[in-house]
Amino acid sequence: MNHSHQTEVESKDSSRLEYLTFTLGDEHYGLDIMKVREIRGYEPVTKIANAPPFIKGVLNLRGDIVPIVDLRIKFNVGDANYNEFTIVIMLHINDRIVGIVVDAVSDVINMESTDIKPPPEFGVAFDSEYLFGLAPVNDDMIILLNIEKLISSHELGLFDETTMASEG
Amino acid sequence: MSMDMSQFHGVFIEESHEHLDEMEHLLLALDPSAPDTEELNSIFRAAHSIKGGSGMFAFDALITVTHVMENLFDKARQGKFQLHAQAIDGLLVAVDALRNLLQSYTEGSEPDWALVNSTTADLEAILDPSLSNQIESTEQGYGFFQPLNQPSDSHTEAAQAETEEASDFGFFGPLASESSTSEPSASEPSAREALVGKGSESEAGSEPEVSTDDEGFGFFAPLGKAAENNETSEDDEAGFGFFEPLQAPLQAPLQAPSTPEDIPPDQQGAPSASQAKEPAVNIASRPSEPAKSSAPVASSSSKKEPSAKSESVEASSIRVDITKIDSLVNLVGELVITQSMLNLIGDDVQGPSSERLHSALTELERNTRELQEGIMSIRMLPMSFVFNRFPRVVRDLSKKLNKKIDLVIEGGQTEIDKGLIERLVDPLTHLVRNSLDHGIEKPEVRLAAGKEETGKLTLKAEQKGGNILISVSDDGGGLNRDRILAKAYENGIDVPENPSDQQVWQLIMSAGFSTAAEITDVSGRGVGMDVVKRNIESMGGRLEIESQAGVGSTFEIRLPLTLAILDGMSIAVGDQMFIIPLVNIIESVQPSENQLKQISNQQVLELRDAYWPIVQLYKVMEVEPNSPRPSDGILVLIETSKTRFALLVDDLIGQQQVVIKSLEQHYRRVPGVAGATIMGDGSVALIIDAESLALKVDASFVNKEMG
Numbered sequence: 033m034n035h036s037h038q039t040e041v042e043s044k045d046s047s048r049l050e051y052l053t054f055t056l057g058d059e060h061y062g063l064d065i066m067k068v069r070e071i072r073g074y075e076p077v078t079k080i081a082n083a084p085p086f087i088k089g090v091l092n093l094r095g096d097i098v099p100i101v102d103l104r105i106k107f108n109v110g111d112a113n114y115n116e117f118t119i120v121i122m123l124h125i126n127d128r129i130v131g132i133v134v135d136a137v138s139d140v141i142n143m144e145s146t147d148i149k150p151p152p153e154f155g156v157a158f159d160s161e162y163l164f165g166l167a168p169v170n171d172d173m174i175i176l177l178n179i180e181k182l183i184s185s186h187e188l189g190l191f192d193e194t195t196m197a198s199e200g
Numbered sequence: 201m202s203m204d205m206s207q208f209h210g211v212f213i214e215e216s217h218e219h220l221d222e223m224e225h226l227l228l229a230l231d232p233s234a235p236d237t238e239e240l241n242s243i244f245r246a247a248h249s250i251k252g253g254s255g256m257f258a259f260d261a262l263i264t265v266t267h268v269m270e271n272l273f274d275k276a277r278q279g280k281f282q283l284h285a286q287a288i289d290g291l292l293v294a295v296d297a298l299r300n301l302l303q304s305y306t307e308g309s310e311p312d313w314a315l316v317n318s319t320t321a322d323l324e325a326i327l328d329p330s331l332s333n334q335i336e337s338t339e340q341g342y343g344f345f346q347p348l349n350q351p352s353d354s355h356t357e358a359a360q361a362e363t364e365e366a367s368d369f370g371f372f373g374p375l376a377s378e379s380s381t382s383e384p385s386a387s388e389p390s391a392r393e394a395l396v397g398k399g400s401e402s403e404a405g406s407e408p409e410v411s412t413d414d415e416g417f418g419f420f421a422p423l424g425k426a427a428e429n430n431e432t433s434e435d436d437e438a439g440f441g442f443f444e445p446l447q448a449p450l451q452a453p454l455q456a457p458s459t460p461e462d463i464p465p466d467q468q469g470a471p472s473a474s475q476a477k478e479p480a481v482n483i484a485s486r487p488s489e490p491a492k493s494s495a496p497v498a499s500s501s502s503k504k505e506p507s508a509k510s511e512s513v514e515a516s517s518i519r520v521d522i523t524k525i526d527s528l529v530n531l532v533g534e535l536v537i538t539q540s541m542l543n544l545i546g547d548d549v550q551g552p553s554s555e556r557l558h559s560a561l562t563e564l565e566r567n568t569r570e571l572q573e574g575i576m577s578i579r580m581l582p583m584s585f586v587f588n589r590f591p592r593v594v595r596d597l598s599k600k601l602n603k604k605i606d607l608v609i610e611g612g613q614t615e616i617d618k619g620l621i622e623r624l625v626d627p628l629t630h631l632v633r634n635s636l637d638h639g640i641e642k643p644e645v646r647l648a649a650g651k652e653e654t655g656k657l658t659l660k661a662e663q664k665g666g667n668i669l670i671s672v673s674d675d676g677g678g679l680n681r682d683r684i685l686a687k688a689y690e691n692g693i694d695v696p697e698n699p700s701d702q703q704v705w706q707l708i709m710s711a712g713f714s715t716a717a718e719i720t721d722v723s724g725r726g727v728g729m730d731v732v733k734r735n736i737e738s739m740g741g742r743l744e745i746e747s748q749a750g751v752g753s754t755f756e757i758r759l760p761l762t763l764a765i766l767d768g769m770s771i772a773v774g775d776q777m778f779i780i781p782l783v784n785i786i787e788s789v790q791p792s793e794n795q796l797k798q799i800s801n802q803q804v805l806e807l808r809d810a811y812w813p814i815v816q817l818y819k820v821m822e823v824e825p826n827s828p829r830p831s832d833g834i835l836v837l838i839e840t841s842k843t844r845f846a847l848l849v850d851d852l853i854g855q856q857q858v859v860i861k862s863l864e865q866h867y868r869r870v871p872g873v874a875g876a877t878i879m880g881d882g883s884v885a886l887i888i889d890a891e892s893l894a895l896k897v898d899a900s901f902v903n904k905e906m907g
Contacts, residue, residue: 078886079776080873081823082871092882094534097867097878097884099867191867
């Protein structure tokens with residue numbers, strides 16, 4: 033815990049950030065690797081009644097009951113199919129654990145903050161308020177997500193209003 | 201620096217609360233006439249610990265009060281100060297004041313200095329006798345005792361001074377003035393005589409001698425006598441007819457009483473008489489309280505003593521953050537699941553090593569189970585943590601209500617989950633207050649009914665299977681069936697026809713019900729029993745009432761052993777598993793076609809002349825069922841606090857204990873779901889919240905058809 037905190041501070045100091053990149057359909061995305069708890073294959077989940085379709089259900093992550101969100105359904109990118117290559121990224125946000133379903137995990141990239149270009153106003157599945165910006169890597173354009181803001185948004189409705197208020 | 205210290209505040213405050221609880225507990229158990237030195241030491245240590253900690257954090261208000269308390273206990277344990285019932289009262293008030301101050305430090309607000317001052321003044325007034333004693337012994341009584349010889353003039357002055365000093369704290373006002381009218385500083389020898397009374401002969405013998413050698417102005421001769429012959433000096437008290445009535449009954453717990461009639465007062469006798477009298481006055485210092493009211497206190501404190509003794513043995517323990525234990529509980533839960541997975545895999549293994557694998561797995565299973573039990577037991581606390589607060593409650597209330605009550609506590613060592621302990625306090629306090637206020641009759645009424653004057657209130661805890669039974673019983677008048685019924689009709693509460701006693705008792709737990717003729721500050725606001733019932737049900741427990749007119753009532757709380765584990769029935773709907781809490785299940789039936797009826801759009805089950813509305817779990821949980829029709833599936837009959845219904849499921853899997861996990865921790869509350877659990881294969885099953893499912897049932901329909 034201490035260690036990770038230190039790393040975060042260091043990486044901020046040098047204005048360098050590490051991003052985990054993944055794909056949803058044909059698009060490439062990146063998210064702050066410090067928010068990632070682990071990466072695992074997709075497993076069947078327990079469905080939850082009265083939840084929106086993009087909330088697949090909950091599963092047992094070593095004793096924690098963790099919700100699983102399929103961003104492909106929520107933002108209508110790619111096909112929401114589940115096979116042996118489907119990946120769940122377990123995120124650690126606001127002391128909560130949330131899993132997101134993605135098509136594949138590609139790489140970990142280092143990024144200078146100066147390399148990040150402002151996000152486009154349109155043409156991306158996500159509302160620009162959930163984006164940090166765009167970053168060109170090799171021939172691809174990677175969309176950098178503000179995953180913390182996205183996961184705790186009202187739009188996803190993962191957290192109760194009350195707990196959101198208390199967590200600012 | 202202040203930041204560094206503040207992280208210890210929590211620990212200090214928590215510890216201080218424990219010390220205060222211990223102090224209160226020991227004070228209540230203390231026999232003022234013959235205090236146990238070990239107990240006095242314990243109280244002293246508690247006060248000292250709080251003072252020490254407060255010093256570290258510069259909590260001056262706490263230091264001030266505990267310092268005086270510490271002095272007092274120090275004197276008491278050295279035998280320089282004789283405790284008396286009234287001093288105990290004062291000390292209990294001081295304990296409350298400390299709690300108050302601690303609270304303000306917890307909240308970071310400014311402590312109530314007026315409270316500090318009045319409390320210290322109170323305590324000093326209690327201690328005053330022994331203070332003067334000390335002065336006397338160092339100064340050989342010079343100057344101090346002279347006024348004693350003089351007639352009343354100077355006394356009244358002194359008395360006035362004392363009264364004024366004491367007037368801040370109303371409580372002791374009457375005492376000061378009363379005692380001073382006769383002999384303001386007569387208190388000194390009282391402490392000394394107390395020594396004698398206590399029977400510590402060596403001290404008692406030597407001290408008066410010293411004073412006599414120092415020419416104690418003839419005063420100490422009688423004292424010396426007193427040392428030799430306790431009775432003489434006490435007999436001398438007869439001279440002060442004034443105090444006799446108060447003193448006679450009250451001295452009983454203090455010292456071996458003697459008949460204060462024979463010896464007429466004389467010059468010599470007078471001072472020593474006054475000396476002897478002082479403690480008596482102290483006890484009786486609440487003029488409004490006749491000897492009567494203190495008697496039950498004495499009896500209740502003597503009742504408590506055995507249990508107090510057994511607990512005063514210091515347990516060696518360490519302080520651990522509860523979250524650490526919770527994470528251990530979680531980890532062990534994981535281990536159990538992993539272990540059961542290994543068992544499944546082990547069954548598939550063939551070949552030469554399979555036998556060795558199996559024996560190793562068996563070993564692992566046993567160790568895991570023991571580890572799980574061990575860790576669960578860390579969370580367990582004895583019920584005495586809750587019960588120990590009740591001697592004080594009963595003592596205070598019985599005084600207030602002018603009733604005589606014996607409190608009997610049984611099974612305080614029964615262990616229960618810490619989470620439940622905290623939530624039990626309020627419901628239990630309510631039940632105890634109810635029993636004291638409504639249950640146990642006034643002494644006159646009891647006598648008239650041919651009962652003993654002193655009522656008996658029993659608090660009992662025992663473990664039965666996976667449950668803890670906690671009961672509050674009294675030997676009072678019992679619940680009044682007719683009055684409850686009348687009140688229920690009056691308040692518009694639904695009453696079944698020809699209700700059984702049980703059904704009538706259940707009525708008092710309806711919202712807005714109170715039979716108290718008048719609203720007192722003890723009980724009677726009608727927000728009582730329904731809240732108690734709801735609290736208990738939220739812990740997964742039940743409240744049962746038994747009552748017999750004229751004999752008494754018993755309120756029994758039935759709780760699961762721990763919050764973390766639930767007895768449940770696992771059921772299947774489609775490909776998903778759910779857990780229904782066993783407490784809600786009455787029975788399960790496989791309905792035949794002719795038992796199923798359709799009444800005004802609602803499918804119902806007719807069973808033994810009762811109609812059960814049917815709730816389809818697959819609809820509520822949005823699952824694809826194997827058997828959508830009730831005649832193909834199984835109906836689980838469910839009872840909640842609000843209503844009854846039949847829940848349609850595909851299949852019953854089996855009964856099992858499950859570890860409750862919160863859904864809210866990483867997700868949010870889900871309607872109809874109380875939580876989740878992890879099954880043996882590692883999958884998640886949702887626990888059904890029967891109470892919220894009951895809301896889906898048309899309540900008006902149920903009442904109409906089933907009433």
